[in-house]
Amino acid sequence: MIVDPSVRVAQLADELRAIAATSLYFSQDPHDRARFEQIRVVAAELQSVVDRRDASEIRAIFDDDLTPRTPLAGADAVIFDAEGRLLITDRADGRGWCVPGGLVEVGESPSEAAVREAYEEVGLTVRAVELLAVYDNRKVLPPGRVHVFHHVHRCEVVSGEPAPTHEVRDFGWFRESEIDKLTFFSIHATLVRDAFRGSKQTLFH
Template identity: 45%
Template sequence: MDTGDRIAALADEIRGMAANGLHYAHDTYDRARYERLVGIAAELLSLADPRSAAEIERAYRGGLGLLTPAVGAAAALFDDDGRLLLTRRADNGRWCLPGGAADVGESPSAAAVREVREETGLHVTATHLLGVYDSRLQPGPVRGWHAYTLVFGCRPDGGALTVNHEVTAFAWCTEAEACALDLTGGTRLTVPDAFAWHRDPTRTVFH
């Protein structure tokens, strides 16, 4: 983890402590201390983020409730030849498993199924939990808020691959082909694990 990533991680941890402190605190002096910590976290993150401390603090204060890591869900989907489906993101051109943030009121597996449908046009059923991943432990930059991603092995049920505003291309890849692509940081972990799971469906990994 480089210096910028470490600064961002510390700022996020301070932000979480401050938000949870404000959620539970009743003492005026304690609340004042936690309010100050919000400002310190924002100023600290501004050292590693292009936004100003004021912009970051406004974003922080938009979500000052009880905080826990965010939750995402992704899908590992294989064809009959044992190739894994990857999508190319429209925002940065990099490749990843289909997936995204879970909605409130939605189970993790339902989130994975929905994300596959929205990003690829395919209908799938989640059949196995492949792994649980901590964003702080993925390769590459870890800027942003702390998150857990649950990856599910999925069975195709129909539909057709269709590009959209989130995804510009699809690829069914062997393990070697997948690892040769420009993968997002977290996908560099999940791709090898997906192929390992495909060889042994009893396998589950977690951080």
């Protein structure tokens, strides 16, 4: 994969920040802590190379968040109808088609997040019945600036009919033969094709 150099620089800065934050969280030795603080300074300087903000502003942001850095958790809902068609939505921001989904919020599990997203995005009450796949977005797509693990759940409709919302401007029930005409958002081209293949085992990418 060809990676934009500016994206790679931002990735390296984020990785250095993560190393420093995690080490500072656990370390008690003053000499080690001084080294980890310097790593955080270097991370801010590196980020400033590809950022509109200067290093001091970025450093202030880093200083305000000293928790260990970890990838984000995402959750997606794969919903088929009785005819074997998959519910796919067109994002209101115009960034492409995808199944209902989003980031997991504090206090909920990935399956709970998938259920919530289905309701928020298309008004369906669903239940999560199976974990279909876990995707590392950096393995499926050219590496970007955000690292996300997507937890994909097969969900069954409990009640409701899908409808557009402020997050979704359109939707449809699609057969596998119809998906090539869609422009997909993020990892969803891979996610949707895998969903139609119906692997008997949870997929890990």
